[in-house]
Amino acid sequence: MADPRYVPAPEHGASAGVLAYLATTAAVLLLMMLFGLLMRAEQARFIALGAQGFYQLMTLHGAGMVGIAGIAGAAIMWHFLSRYVALSARILHANLALFVAGVAMILGAVLLGGFHGGWTFLHPLPSHSLGLWSDAAAAWFLGGMLVIGTGFLLLQLDVARALVAGYGGFARALGWPQLFGRDDGQAPPPTVVASAMVTVVNIVGLVVGAAILAMMLVNLYFPEFAIDPLLAKAMIYFFGHVFINATIYMAVIAVYEILPRYTRRPWKANRAFLASWNCSTLMVMFIFPHHLLMDFAFPTWMLVMGHIIGYLNTVPILVVTGYGALMIVYRSGIVWDTASRLLFLSMFGWAAGAMPAFIDGTIRVNYVMHNTLWVPGHFHTYLLLGMVAMAFGFMYYIAKPAAQARDGLVDRAAFWVYLAGALGFVLVFLYSGKQSVPRRYAEHLPEWLPYDRLGTFFAGLVVAASLVFAGRFLARLAHARGGQARATVPVGAAA
Numbered sequence: 001m002a003d004p005r006y007v008p009a010p011e012h013g014a015s016a017g018v019l020a021y022l023a024t025t026a027a028v029l030l031l032m033m034l035f036g037l038l039m040r041a042e043q044a045r046f047i048a049l050g051a052q053g054f055y056q057l058m059t060l061h062g063a064g065m066v067g068i069a070g071i072a073g074a075a076i077m078w079h080f081l082s083r084y085v086a087l088s089a090r091i092l093h094a095n096l097a098l099f100v101a102g103v104a105m106i107l108g109a110v111l112l113g114g115f116h117g118g119w120t121f122l123h124p125l126p127s128h129s130l131g132l133w134s135d136a137a138a139a140w141f142l143g144g145m146l147v148i149g150t151g152f153l154l155l156q157l158d159v160a161r162a163l164v165a166g167y168g169g170f171a172r173a174l175g176w177p178q179l180f181g182r183d184d185g186q187a188p189p190p191t192v193v194a195s196a197m198v199t200v201v202n203i204v205g206l207v208v209g210a211a212i213l214a215m216m217l218v219n220l221y222f223p224e225f226a227i228d229p230l231l232a233k234a235m236i237y238f239f240g241h242v243f244i245n246a247t248i249y250m251a252v253i254a255v256y257e258i259l260p261r262y263t264r265r266p267w268k269a270n271r272a273f274l275a276s277w278n279c280s281t282l283m284v285m286f287i288f289p290h291h292l293l294m295d296f297a298f299p300t301w302m303l304v305m306g307h308i309i310g311y312l313n314t315v316p317i318l319v320v321t322g323y324g325a326l327m328i329v330y331r332s333g334i335v336w337d338t339a340s341r342l343l344f345l346s347m348f349g350w351a352a353g354a355m356p357a358f359i360d361g362t363i364r365v366n367y368v369m370h371n372t373l374w375v376p377g378h379f380h381t382y383l384l385l386g387m388v389a390m391a392f393g394f395m396y397y398i399a400k401p402a403a404q405a406r407d408g409l410v411d412r413a414a415f416w417v418y419l420a421g422a423l424g425f426v427l428v429f430l431y432s433g434k435q436s437v438p439r440r441y442a443e444h445l446p447e448w449l450p451y452d453r454l455g456t457f458f459a460g461l462v463v464a465a466s467l468v469f470a471g472r473f474l475a476r477l478a479h480a481r482g483g484q485a486r487a488t489v490p491v492g493a494a495a
């Protein structure tokens, strides 16, 4: 049954800034998916790019996908958060401009300068190319990442300013009075809680990322400015892991805001919700050593911490959100269209994608599985079926011509093709991992080719369905313009 007190404003359309973010997302996502398809086709020996071509694509695909997931997540967060606090549209635009400039620098470094040291730019690889790329190419790549990171930092600082101005501080925005005191039913809405969490972790992550990028740039030209490689690795992984995690924590706001509009049931920030988001605020910052369990040089306490927190962090937000989504949809009479389908699918993708990570986070398993395709299997599950499904779901919702508009056969078919393609694609990665096929190998042994060929087929389905999703959004862009969201304060939320 719908909650009669909850009357959400039908809300389609977004500001020009948010639409520009989404149009950029559609274009970059498609290009990066195409690069992914080419990599898989190379491993399957359908094409012959050569090792250098493969690693150039891998570098662009990794950096581009992580960056564009950030742009999509930021668009969703900004769109909904701007209904509760006053955000700066100029900062929103500045971040996009810096993103485009950074992408151009990275494309130049890779396609013209031949840089192919991976999006993880592990020190000292960028400065030790054995003649495969120049210091200038490495500098353009590192500089491009720094420019992109600076844009996101500006955006997060603006969000921090607005949250402090609107809620009187982070403790209130994270719902501490309701969590630790008497629950007066005035907890901030889920969008505010999620944005506050993302802002805390992303600011720390981006500052650490900018620091190591700046240090590596100096080291490139003044090698006597030595950097401890272990410290560099920890800083890079901290930044990279926090940033990519934050993208899904931003994007899930679309689920919190849009599913209630379909079901006419509010999504309230109750104590369990607040506790889980607050716990994850801390845990997300300490979980990254679960990527380093094979690094004997790391202090044991860090690895133990990564193992334990890796287990713990899998549960809270995911369970609260997954359970919340099921409860909100159950017997609600929800009308299923492409937006609601994609958003609901994203809950499955996020939950399913966490499971292989949970398994890989176990030290004994990790020794065998971590450098195999099991790991791309894990993160492609939660990114393709979770994060990207949220982004496409948001695009469909925002660009819907009218609240009652129905999707056509092509959209419905595209949804099922996307689901089948993405599931097949990630299951092939996971199965290959189980068979010990290593990750990041340009060339595969003949025994692995059947998996690679099947994977390429499923990747083709994902690209085809994504073309429909992105094309539909871009075609409807003109309708989506200007319909600025009206504030709808969920029942029980602070105004």
Ligand code: HEM
Pocket (backbone or CB within 6 Å): 033, 034, 035, 036, 037, 039, 040, 058, 059, 061, 062, 063, 065, 066, 069, 118, 119, 120, 376, 380, 383, 384, 387, 388, 438, 439, 440, 441, 459, 462, 463
């Ligand atoms: C059609 C969709 C996609 C295809 C075909 C694809 C394909 C691939 C392939 C073949 C690899 C290399 C695997 C290896 O051998 O280690 C890879 C790595 C990766 N992909 Fe994707 N991918 C897709 C979507 C995505 C999405 C949506 C994201 C993130 C939002 C993403 C992020 C990454 C990252 C971060 C890496 C790791 C790069 C590295 O190891 O440095 N991919 N992808």
